[in-house]
Amino acid sequence: MPTTPDVTTAPPASGRDALSDSGLLDALQHQVALFARRAEQTRLGGVGQVRNSMDRAAYLLLNRLDKEGPMGVKALAAGMGIDSSTVTRQVAPLVDTGLVKRTSHPEDGRAVVLQLSPRGKARLEEVRSSRRQLMELLTEDWAEEERQTFCTLLTRFNEALSARMAAPAPPAQGTSPA
Incomplete structure (x- = not known):
């Protein structure tokens, strides 16, 4: 058009x-x-x-995990100024496609930590x-x-x-x- x-x-x-x-x-x-x-x-x-192969939300989430390292959903949400449920929704496809890994918190095995995977790091770059x-x-x-x-x-x-x-x-x- x-x-x-x-x-x-x-x-x-x-x-x-x-x-x-x-x-x-x-x-x-x-x-x-x-x-x-x-x-x-x-x-x-x-x-x-x-070009246009990664949406804004994914880019910002991956970028933050790359710059600040592994973190929980609440910390990620707070750092981005958005709600935890929004982060959870936005992270799900990143986990499904292998760009982000969910791991257990080293000090509290019940807590989940999000981490950029090697594939996610390569894709982000x-x-x-x-x-x-x-x-x-x-x-x-x-x-x-x-x-x-x-x-x-x-x-x-x-x-x-x-x-x-x-x-x-x-x-x-x-x-x-x-």
């Missing part, structure tokens, strides 16, 4: 008045929405045969490599400093989103706190 480019206004060149801040924030939210849609459409899966190639293609005309700045700002943005999600919800407008 053909797509047409999304048109947005460029952010104001300078000035810090309310109107320009509003325009800049409108442009920012629009670009974030476009990014979210395009990322979901393409799943930013990489290039070649590996294959997907990482493909995604790394995609990032290289998308930013091939960027200076290294631009890549670093974008990564730093995107990391900061994601951390702010995570903190916002973890914060208690503010009281609804028009109501007073009890």
Whole structure:
């Protein structure tokens, strides 16, 4: 299906008045929405045969197990900011396909620990490599400093989103706190 480019206004060149801040924030939210849609459409899966071959949930779970080592469902869920039942559902196909192993906790045999299998490690590296190639293609005309700045700002943005999600919800407008 053909797509047409999304048109947005460029952010104001300078000035810090309310109107320009509003325009800049409108442009920012629009670009974030476009990014979210395009990322979901393409799943930013990489290039070649590996493209779109691993969904976001699987990638994030495997990546966390690789970076932080074996852990229980509760620890994995807490680290990802999601519910344990969601992790359990998302891990099941990874166990079924041999990417993750369930083992007994070394100190409490009743507890289950999730661990990246050698097959999972190899698969994760294959997907990482493909995604790394995609990032290289998308930013091939960027200076290294631009890549670093974008990564730093995107990391900061994601951390702010995570903190916002973890914060208690503010009281609804028009109501007073009890």
